[in-house]
Amino acid sequence: MDMSNLNASYQVPTTPNIRIHKDHSLDIQSGLHIRGMTKTVNEQGFLSAVYEGKTHEDLHTCMFFCFLSQEEPKRVTKALSDSAWVKAMQEELLQFRLQKVWVIVDLPKGKWAIGTKWIFRNKKDKRGIVIRNKAILVAQGYTQEEGIYYEEVFTPVARIEAIRLFLAYASFMGFMVYQMDIKIALLYGQIEDEVVKSIYGLHQAPRAWYETLAKYLLDNGFHRGKIDHTLFIKKQKGDILLVHVCVNDIIFGSTKKELCLEFEKLMHDKFQMSSIGELTFFLGLQVKQKEDGIFITQDKYMTDILKKSMIRSLMYLTSSRLDIMLAVCACARFQVTPKVSHLHAVKRIFRYLKGQPKLGLWYPRDSPFDLEVYSDSDYVGASLDKKSTTGGCQFLSKRLISWQCKKQTIVANFTTEAEYVAAAHCCRHVLWIQNQMLDYGFNFMNTMIYIDNESTICIVKNPMFHSKTKHIEIRHHFIIDSYEKKLIQVIKIHTDYNVADLLTKAFDVSRFNILIASIGLLNL
Structure with missing residues (x-):
C-alpha cells in the first residue's frame, strides 16, 4: 500500500457538511472532508x-x-x-x-x-x-498456518477474580483506581519473523504486544506477579503501585497518588495513550468508587441481554450476580438439546433480573482484610445423572471476590463424600488466593474453611478413615496435605449460617433474600 501521499493534516471544506450532505470523497488518500468543523x-x-x-x-x-x-x-x-x-x-x-x-x-x-x-x-x-x-485494518489471520506463519501465541489474560481481588484491596487501602487505554496497542508488538511488526488479526500479535509492554515495565522498576502475570507491582518506601493489564486496557492504583502520576508519565513517554480517569467500566463490570467503599454491578449489561435471551450472556452476568448462578448453571446443561421447559426457566430468570436490575457487590472500606471461605454441596443435586453440586465462596472479610457452582464429575456414594469433594475444590481456590495475595504483601496462613458437615471435617483432620474414602479419587486428597501444612483450617458451621448454600440449593423468598444480603449483594 502506497502511503507516501498520506496527509498529516486534513483539508476543511468550505461548504458545511452535516448529516444531510452526501457529497463525500471516495479517495481515502486525498484531502479528507471533516464534517462539522465549520458551521454556518x-x-x-x-x-x-x-x-x-x-x-x-x-x-x-x-x-x-x-x-x-x-x-x-x-x-x-x-x-x-x-x-x-x-x-x-x-x-x-x-x-x-x-x-x-x-x-x-x-x-x-x-x-x-x-x-x-x-x-x-x-x-x-x-x-x-x-x-x-x-x-x-486487520490481517486475515485465518489464512495463517501454524509452524509456518507463527509458533507460540499464548498471552496472559486477566481473570475476573483477580480484578475483583484488586478492587477489594483498593477498597481496604482506601485509594482510587484509575484507567488508561493504549491506542493501537498491538501495533507496538515486535514479531521475530519476516513480518517485523504485529498487526491486529495476526495470531501472534497479542503475545508480541504483551512481551513489549512487560519488558518496558520490568525495565522501569516493576516486578511481575508470581501467579498472575497480568499484574505488575512497584514498591517504593512503604508505598505500592499496582497495575493490571488486559490487552490495551490498563487499570492502576497506588497508596501514594504521586506514583500514579509518575506511571502515567512513564506510559506517555513510550506509548500513545489516553487517560480515562477514575475507573468506571472494565471487562463488562461497572465500578462506582465511593469514599466508604467500592460497588460493582452489571446493570447496563443486564439491560442489554434482556433484549436477546441467551444462556451465554447470562453466564457472563454471573461475574457479579451470583444470586442467579445456580439457576443459570442448571439451564446451561441443556443448551445442546433444550426443551420448552428450559426456555420457560430461562424466561423466569430474566423476569427476576428485570425486577432486580441494580443488585451488585459492595466492598466496604472499613472492613478487615481476612480470608474466609465457605464450602457446601447438594447431594444428588442433579436428578438426571445423580451427581452432586459443588458450591463455594471466598471472602476478604465482607468482600466477596470469588465463587463457584459446579456439578461434580463423580457420583457420590453418600453425603460426606459429596461434601469432601466440594471442600477439596474450594481449597484449590484458597491456595490460588493465598499465592496471589503474596504479591500484595499479605500472607494468609490457616485460612478458615467453614463446612456444615462434621464427617468431612473428621476425614480432613484424620486420614485414618481410609475404609470410607479409599474409593475417592486421589486428586481430592490434597486438602489433607494443605491442612497438615497449616495452609487451611476446617471449621464446623451451622447450615443456617453457611452462605455457600445459595450456590447449591433453591430456597423460598425469605431465606433467599437473607442469603444474598449476607454475601454483600446489595442495591445502591
Whole structure:
C-alpha cells in the first residue's frame, strides 16, 4: 500500500457538511472532508433551537449524533461513501505510518501474502451514545498456518477474580483506581519473523504486544506477579503501585497518588495513550468508587441481554450476580438439546433480573482484610445423572471476590463424600488466593474453611478413615496435605449460617433474600 501521499493534516471544506450532505470523497488518500468543523449561522441556530434550555451534557450528545456516523458499515465501499468513516480510516493508516508497521517490498518467491480487511466499529459511552467511529485494518489471520506463519501465541489474560481481588484491596487501602487505554496497542508488538511488526488479526500479535509492554515495565522498576502475570507491582518506601493489564486496557492504583502520576508519565513517554480517569467500566463490570467503599454491578449489561435471551450472556452476568448462578448453571446443561421447559426457566430468570436490575457487590472500606471461605454441596443435586453440586465462596472479610457452582464429575456414594469433594475444590481456590495475595504483601496462613458437615471435617483432620474414602479419587486428597501444612483450617458451621448454600440449593423468598444480603449483594 502506497502511503507516501498520506496527509498529516486534513483539508476543511468550505461548504458545511452535516448529516444531510452526501457529497463525500471516495479517495481515502486525498484531502479528507471533516464534517462539522465549520458551521454556518444556520447550523448554530439549529443547535441552539434544539437544545435551548438543555444541559451541557445534552449538547455534547447532540454534537456526537450530528457529526459521527451512527451506522457500522459492512463493506468498505459503503464506508468510503461516508466522510466520518473515511476520516477514521485515514487516522488508522496514519498510525501505521507513524509506527512504521510495514515497508513496501516485493513478495519473496514461494511465499503467500496475508490479506487484510477493514473492520468498522462505533465506540459508545456508558449511556450508549456513539462517541467515536473506529476503523481497524486487520490481517486475515485465518489464512495463517501454524509452524509456518507463527509458533507460540499464548498471552496472559486477566481473570475476573483477580480484578475483583484488586478492587477489594483498593477498597481496604482506601485509594482510587484509575484507567488508561493504549491506542493501537498491538501495533507496538515486535514479531521475530519476516513480518517485523504485529498487526491486529495476526495470531501472534497479542503475545508480541504483551512481551513489549512487560519488558518496558520490568525495565522501569516493576516486578511481575508470581501467579498472575497480568499484574505488575512497584514498591517504593512503604508505598505500592499496582497495575493490571488486559490487552490495551490498563487499570492502576497506588497508596501514594504521586506514583500514579509518575506511571502515567512513564506510559506517555513510550506509548500513545489516553487517560480515562477514575475507573468506571472494565471487562463488562461497572465500578462506582465511593469514599466508604467500592460497588460493582452489571446493570447496563443486564439491560442489554434482556433484549436477546441467551444462556451465554447470562453466564457472563454471573461475574457479579451470583444470586442467579445456580439457576443459570442448571439451564446451561441443556443448551445442546433444550426443551420448552428450559426456555420457560430461562424466561423466569430474566423476569427476576428485570425486577432486580441494580443488585451488585459492595466492598466496604472499613472492613478487615481476612480470608474466609465457605464450602457446601447438594447431594444428588442433579436428578438426571445423580451427581452432586459443588458450591463455594471466598471472602476478604465482607468482600466477596470469588465463587463457584459446579456439578461434580463423580457420583457420590453418600453425603460426606459429596461434601469432601466440594471442600477439596474450594481449597484449590484458597491456595490460588493465598499465592496471589503474596504479591500484595499479605500472607494468609490457616485460612478458615467453614463446612456444615462434621464427617468431612473428621476425614480432613484424620486420614485414618481410609475404609470410607479409599474409593475417592486421589486428586481430592490434597486438602489433607494443605491442612497438615497449616495452609487451611476446617471449621464446623451451622447450615443456617453457611452462605455457600445459595450456590447449591433453591430456597423460598425469605431465606433467599437473607442469603444474598449476607454475601454483600446489595442495591445502591
